[in-house]
Amino acid sequence: MNILAVSFAYPPLAYPRSIQVARLLKNTEASTALFCAHEPGARLDDTIEPDASAFLTTCGRIEVKSTASSRLINRLSYRFRRPIWNTRNLAPDAYGHWGSDVIKGVREYLKTGAFRPDVIVTFAQPFTDHLIGLELKKELGLPWLAHFSDPWVDNPFGSSDEKIQSLNLALERSVAETADMLAFTSQETVDLFFAKYPKELARKAAVLPQCFDSGRYAEVRPEGKITLRYLGNFYGSRTPRPLIQALKEIEKEGGGFLADAQFELVGSGDADEVKRLAEGLPAGLLTVRPSVDYATSLSLMSSADALIVIDAPAAYSVFLPSKLVDYIGANRPVFGITPPGTACKLIIELGGRVADPADPAAITKELSTLLTELRERRSCRSLTWGKPEVRDRFTTDAVSRDFLRMLNYLTA
Numbered sequence: 002m003n004i005l006a007v008s009f010a011y012p013p014l015a016y017p018r019s020i021q022v023a024r025l026l027k028n029t030e031a032s033t034a035l036f037c038a039h040e041p042g043a044r045l046d047d048t049i050e051p052d053a054s055a056f057l058t059t060c061g062r063i064e065v066k067s068t069a070s071s072r073l074i075n076r077l078s079y080r081f082r083r084p085i086w087n088t089r090n091l092a093p094d095a096y097g098h099w100g101s102d103v104i105k106g107v108r109e110y111l112k113t114g115a116f117r118p119d120v121i122v123t124f125a126q127p128f129t130d131h132l133i134g135l136e137l138k139k140e141l142g143l144p145w146l147a148h149f150s151d152p153w154v155d156n157p158f159g160s161s162d163e164k165i166q167s168l169n170l171a172l173e174r175s176v177a178e179t180a181d182m183l184a185f186t187s188q189e190t191v192d193l194f195f196a197k198y199p200k201e202l203a204r205k206a207a208v209l210p211q212c213f214d215s216g217r218y219a220e221v222r223p224e225g226k227i228t229l230r231y232l233g234n235f236y237g238s239r240t241p242r243p244l245i246q247a248l249k250e251i252e253k254e255g256g257g258f259l260a261d262a263q264f265e266l267v268g269s270g271d272a273d274e275v276k277r278l279a280e281g282l283p284a285g286l287l288t289v290r291p292s293v294d295y296a297t298s299l300s301l302m303s304s305a306d307a308l309i310v311i312d313a314p315a316a317y318s319v320f321l322p323s324k325l326v327d328y329i330g331a332n333r334p335v336f337g338i339t340p341p342g343t344a345c346k347l348i349i350e351l352g353g354r355v356a357d358p359a360d361p362a363a364i365t366k367e368l369s370t371l372l373t374e375l376r377e378r379r380s381c382r383s384l385t386w387g388k389p390e391v392r393d394r395f396t397t398d399a400v401s402r403d404f405l406r407m408l409n410y411l412t413a
Contacts, residue, residue, distance in 0.1 A: 002031035002408055003058075005118035005143070007103060007133045009096065009126075011037035011060075012053035015046035017323040018150055020295065021211045022124050023050040026057065028212075028401035031408070034116050036061040036103050036133075048296035058116060061106050065099045092168035093128035093153065100129040104136050111141075119412050121145040128153055128169075131176045138179055144411035147180040148209060152319065155193050158237075177202055181411050184209040187343040189319040207407055211323045212400035213330025217296075220384060221304040227262045227375050229336070231309040232298050233324050235270035238313040243338050245278045245287065247364040252282060259286055262372055264309075267301060268292050302331035306375045310337040310344060314358045318342035326395050334378070334386050336371050338364055351387040 006026065010018035014037075026033050027050065039062040054060040110116065121143050123134035131147050138145045153173045154166065177183060177198060184207040185191045195203040235241060244264070251258055266275060267290045279287045293301065302308055308328045312318060321343045328335050335353035339345050345355050354371050356363035378386075393399055 002405070002412070003117060003119045004029075004031050004033040004122055004408065005107070005116075005120070005137070005141075006033050006035045006122045006124070007037075007107075007130050007137075008035065008124035009038045009099070009130055010124070011035065012049040013045040013047045014038065014040060015044040015049065015295075018124065018126070020049050021150070021323055023053050024212055024214055024397055025401055025404055028214075028397040029405050030401075031405065032058045032116075034059045034061070034110065034118065036063060036107055038063060038065050038099065040065045046294050048294045059110065061103075061110060063099060063103045063106050065096070066102070092165055093132065093172055094126070096127050096129040097132075100133050103133050107133075107137060108140075118143060120408050122148065122408070124148045124150070125153075126151055128172070131180075132172065135176055135179055144181045144408075145179070146182045146184060146407060146411060147176055148184045149190065149194070150186060150323075152190060152193055155197075157315065157318075174198070177205070180205065182207055182407060184407065186210045186321045187319060189343045189346075190321075193319050209404055209407070210321060210395060210400060211326040212395050212397045213326050214397050215330055217299050218303050218331055219300060221300075222382070222384060223304060223306045223379070227306045227372065227379065228265065228304070229262065229307045229309055229371075229375075230265045230267060230301055230305040231311055232267045232301060233311070233322075234268045234292075235266075235275075235311075239311060241266055241270075241275055241311060242278055243358045243361065243364050244309065244311060244368075245275075245282070246361055247368050248279075248282055248287065250361070250365040251369055252286075258369070258372070259283070261376070262286070263288070265290055265301075265305075267298070299327065299331065302328060302333060305331075305333055306378070307334040307336055307371060310335060310339050310348070312337075312339040312344060312358060315340040315342070318344065320344065321347070329387060329392055329395050332384065332386055332392075334371065334375065336368065347391075350391045353387075 008022045010016040010022060012019045012023050035057050121134055121137050123130045125131045134145050134147055154170050183205050188208055191206045191208060195206060263285060264287045269292050272289045275289050308331065310325055318340045319342055325344055335348050335351060337344055337348040337353060337355040338358050339355060340357055348355050354367045356367045
């Protein structure tokens with residue numbers, strides 16, 4: 002199997018998508034020619050996958066040509082899933098020129114005859130990746146799998162105007178009609194995406210979630226105070242406020258219930274704002290740490306007693322955070338402050354606890370119950386957690402095997 006792949010995000014670019022694409026390609030038994038972005042000024046993290054190019058047949062890193070200011074805005078737009086760029090450039094995003102350069106690079110590479118692809122795979126977002134796939138499909142006539150990490154037109158965090166939304170819908174439909182298979186990280190995203198299309202298009206749908214690499218985690222027995230950690234970023238309506246409010250409610254009840262516990266927020270965000278929100282809590286109960294590299298984040302997951310997911314309030318969420326899949330690999334109990342939807346359903350399946358971010362009483366109750374359970378886990382010295390049959394769905398072996406099965410089906 003020879004795969005011609007396109008993914009803007011790839012190590013050492015420090016995007017969550019970089020982690021998942023590298024992990025999938027590394028563990029799939031195939032030869033891959035990948036075209037990805039070289040983004041001057043972007044944050045890099047060599048610990049994501051130290052030898053990210055070593056397992057590829059070729060890695061074409063195409064430079065993102067732009068000014069320093071536009072690079073910053075583009076990164077914010079991609080990272081926060083929010084289009085910030087001038088609306089004339091938002092169909093589908095601000096990477097159109099980069100996409101044209103990728104197509105030129107692919108053409109030049111294939112002219113050498115050194116690689117004969119059997120299948121095209123594009124990973125988005127940004128959704129320019131799928132427009133590259135659209136062009137390559139027309140030129141090469143090969144089977145094409147388009148993988149979505151997030152919804153496109155249906156993304157609830159989108160803020161484009163009516164004209165741009167209409168253009169994006171037309172582009173999305175072209176991809177949906179032309180690709181031979183469309184893969185999504187959850188069934189809920191599949192249902193959302195295809196609800197607006199004829200039923201026959203839904204036959205192209207497949208679910209291919211993120212995966213974790215069990216070899217990247219150390220077996221660590223938590224010591225000292227019971228430690229609950231959140232790893233990730235805060236922005237917009239995703240804030241630590243619901244967790245902090247719950248801690249204050251528990252503390253009001255007295256009795257020293259939190260005396261043997263500590264909570265850590267690891268990642269970017271407004272540290273001063275968090276400290277302001279946390280005023281009145283006992284010293285040392287809640288600490289804020291800056292972002293860490295990927296390898297360190299996995300170590301922090303492994304040494305915690307429990308891991309916390311905090312999502313923005315919503316009536317329903319189809320997002321499957323890649324951080325949640327990393328949490329599953331760490332083998333630690335998960336507490337989700339998350340609305341109904343994909344993440345909520347998965348945490349419950351695993352055996353974790355959840356509460357809606359819009360329900361303070363439920364957050365307080367579930368957090369109190371979790372702390373009691375964590376004390377019991379400490380006493381029995383347990384290092385394993387989560388239903389094995391659920392965890393097994395997200396291993397690199399399982400997901401890469403499903404990926405290869407999809408490609409074999411397309412090329413049969």
